[in-house]
Every structure is written in structure tokens, then in C-alpha cells.
Amino acid sequence: MNNIYYAKEGEYGITRTQAQHLCALASHLAKECETTLNNTNFVNAKVGLIGSSNMNICKKGLTDLASLTNALEIISSMNAFIAWFREADKDIQAEIDYYNKMSLNDYLEKNNIEMPEDVTPVYSPKYVTETDAINALNVKDREVYLSLEAKAAVYGKYIQDKGILTKARQIAHDRDINTISINEDGRDTIIYEYSLSVPVKDIDDYFNSLQFNYRNVEQQLNHMKSDLKAWVDAKNREISDEYQKLLDEVNAKREARVSEVEKLRAEFKKFRDAKITELSKYRLRVPEALQATEKMLRNLGK
Numbered sequence: 001m002n003n004i005y006y007a008k009e010g011e012y013g014i015t016r017t018q019a020q021h022l023c024a025l026a027s028h029l030a031k032e033c034e035t036t037l038n039n040t041n042f043v044n045a046k047v048g049l050i051g052s053s054n055m056n057i058c059k060k061g062l063t064d065l066a067s068l069t070n071a072l073e074i075i076s077s078m079n080a081f082i083a084w085f086r087e088a089d090k091d092i093q094a095e096i097d098y099y100n101k102m103s104l105n106d107y108l109e110k111n112n113i114e115m116p117e118d119v120t121p122v123y124s125p126k127y128v129t130e131t132d133a134i135n136a137l138n139v140k141d142r143e144v145y146l147s148l149e150a151k152a153a154v155y156g157k158y159i160q161d162k163g164i165l166t167k168a169r170q171i172a173h174d175r176d177i178n179t180i181s182i183n184e185d186g187r188d189t190i191i192y193e194y195s196l197s198v199p200v201k202d203i204d205d206y207f208n209s210l211q212f213n214y215r216n217v218e219q220q221l222n223h224m225k226s227d228l229k230a231w232v233d234a235k236n237r238e239i240s241d242e243y244q245k246l247l248d249e250v251n252a253k254r255e256a257r258v259s260e261v262e263k264l265r266a267e268f269k270k271f272r273d274a275k276i277t278e279l280s281k282y283r284l285r286v287p288e289a290l291q292a293t294e295k296m297l298r299n300l301g302k
Contacts, residue, residue, distance in 0.1 A: 001095050005088035006282055013283030014294070016092060019085040022297045029300070030078035033071035040068060081293045088284045099275045107268040116261060119254045125243040128235045133228040141224075148221040155214040159207065169207050176200050 007013025014022070042062060048055035062068065108115055137145060158165050175194040183190040196203075286294045 002091050005084075005091050005285055007285040011285065012291075013285050015283060016089060016280065019089065019284050022294060023082045023085050025297045025300055026078040026081050026293070029297075030075045030082075033074045033078075036071045037068065037075070077293050081290050081297070084287065084290060085284060092279055092282060092284075096276055096279050099272050099279075102268075102272055104265055104268050107271060108264065113264065115264075116257045119250055119257055122243070122246045122250050125239045127239055128232055130225075130228055130232055132235075133231045136231070145221070145224050145228075148217055148224065152214065152217045152221050155210060155217060159210050159214060165207060165210065169203055172196055172198075172200060172203050 040062065041059065043059065044057065045059035046055040047058045102110075105115070107113075134142065134145065157163055160166065176196055179194050181192045181194070183192070198206075
């Protein structure tokens, strides 16, 4: 701010509102004087009809040159008065605009206050899977698991409903009962005789033994899978609990930061409003050269 425009303590001054009112009066007075100057005329004129001896005055020239000088002086004085207080008004308005446009960051920087540090967000946790559980097994257990898995796959494929052994067993049972088949074609009729290379009982016993072994392998494999699933669930519960703990901590920090920022924002608003209120109370200096003009305008406005 330019201090020349503001009255010091004990010095005569007027408020910004008073100055604006007096400037409006000064502008009106200057315009009246401009009208006088705009009508400057030094010629008298008469008008009459040809043949008539009567001439009527239609225009009079000025005889009082001092009135022109007076008008010029008044306009100059009014313009000088307006110019001074217009510049003073611009100066104080610039300061008010500065505070109106001030941001919270501007306030913090001006007062060497640091903005509370932003809270680092918590990223979504990475949960473990069955693959992670298998990878966590020791060498022995992992070898057992992979062996059981491989054996179950081989046995299952061989003895399942559409498996090779199941089909061969069904055919053996059929050929044990139907030992002959005929493909009739006249003299070229072909007769097939069938006999089992292994007794039906041995086939059934073998099939049942493979089923028993398969169920046993599956049981062991399912037991290991159950343990692996339990491991995965336990690990994921730990991860979830830890994530929730971190999330609660971050939320608490975030709430604390928001509260702190709101406190700073309230302090900033109070500071800014106080500054603008203070500026609105400033009294503008009336230079000695303008004091007579100010007094005349003040009396004019009563």
C-alpha cells in the first residue's frame, strides 16, 4: 500500500465512502462547468424580417470572461480532487482484492505455516491363493502332494465310467456270457469265439483294488488340499486383519488432517476478514491543497 494516501493517527482524513460521495459531487459540478465552457460564445446576434425595422436578439455573447476562468478553475480543482481520491481508492481496493483472492496456501506461506502432510493411501491387499500355499510347502510335502495329484489323475482317468479299464471290464463280462458271435454272410459267414485271458473274478478284484487305491489316494489328496485351504484362509484372515488395522490408522490420520486443515482454514478466514474490515476503516488523507475543495463539497452535499 502507498502510505501517502492514508491519514496518520491524529491527522484529518475521510472514509472511503465519504470520498466516493464527494467525488460524485465533484464530478457533477465539473460537468456543469463543462457545459458553460462548451457554450463559449463572444458574438451577439439579432434577427429580423427584410423591410422591417424591428430586430430581435437571438444570441448573446459572453461579457464576463472571469466566469470562464472560474469554470476552468473549478473543473481543474474538481478533477484534481477526483484524481487524488480515485488513486487512493484504487490503492486500497488493490489491497482488498489481494486479500479477497488470497488462498489458504498463500496465507500459510505468508505466515510460515506448513500444511499438514497428506496421508498416504493404503492400497488393496494381495491375498494368497492355493498356488501360494503349494509353493510354501517344504520339499517332502510338495513332492507328496504332486505325486498324489499325478496318481489321482492317472487312476481316475483309467477307472472312471468312460475309462479304458471300465470299458474293457464291461466287454469281458459280456464275452464271458456270450462266447460266440456270428457275422452272417452266406458261405462267407464268420464265427467268432471268445475266451477271457483273465478270469472275470480276477478282473473284478483288480478293478475293485484300483478303486480302493484311487479312493485312498483321493482321500490323502483331499486331506492335503483341505490343509492347504485352511492355510490360505488363515493367511488371508491375517492379511485382511492387518489391512483393516492399517485402514483404520490411515482413516484416523486422515480425519485428524482434515480437522487440522479445517482449523487452519477457519484461522485463515478470520485473518482475511479482519484484514478487509481493517482496510475498510482506513481514513484517506486530504492533502492541504485539497482541503478547501473537500470542505466546499462537504458543505455542498449537506
